Amino acid sequence: MMDVLALQAAASGGQVESVAQAFGVDWQHLLAQSVSFGIVCVVLYRLAYKPILQILETRRQQIASGIANAERIKTELARIESERQAVLVKAEVEGKRMIEEARAAAARVGAEETRKATAAAEQILVRTKDETARERARMLAEVKQEVGRLVIQTTASVTGKILTADDQHRLAEETARQLAF
Numbered sequence: 001m002m003d004v005l006a007l008q009a010a011a012s013g014g015q016v017e018s019v020a021q022a023f024g025v026d027w028q029h030l031l032a033q034s035v036s037f038g039i040v041c042v043v044l045y046r047l048a049y050k051p052i053l054q055i056l057e058t059r060r061q062q063i064a065s066g067i068a069n070a071e072r073i074k075t076e077l078a079r080i081e082s083e084r085q086a087v088l089v090k091a092e093v094e095g096k097r098m099i100e101e102a103r104a105a106a107a108r109v110g111a112e113e114t115r116k117a118t119a120a121a122e123q124i125l126v127r128t129k130d131e132t133a134r135e136r137a138r139m140l141a142e143v144k145q146e147v148g149r150l151v152i153q154t155t156a157s158v159t160g161k162i163l164t165a166d167d168q169h170r171l172a173e174e175t176a177r178q179l180a181f
Contacts, residue, residue, distance in 0.1 A: 144175070144176050147175055148171070148172035148175045148176065151171055151172075151175045152168050152171055152172065155171060
């Protein structure tokens, strides 16, 4: 068959044959190497190139899936961040409300304690005034009695006479009237 091809090539154009001879082309070896190269290409395609293409396709799909997951994760992260911000705002509002309630409660308790302290102080003042008034009245009674006794004793000494019970009583009453403020 090689001979047939070589003859056809020689018949169709001597020019191709002369160039082939100039370069030392051996048609039989060229054809055998072409067939061998074709077989090697088919084997490489099936055993190496096809699996590599499948691995590349799998990697491409994994990358696409990773990118899709990354986008999904970004949107989820953005949603979570917005929820976190909302929770923080809500917590801040709740905290401020609780602080205001605590301040109001403290003001109420402070006002109540102030009112109780004022009432206690007023009661102490009233008791002190009452006690002072009683003590003053008791002291005045003691002073009157002592002055009356001194007046009677002084009168008895000055007059040199012993006073009767009626005299003592009369002098005590006069002294008490004069000492009444």
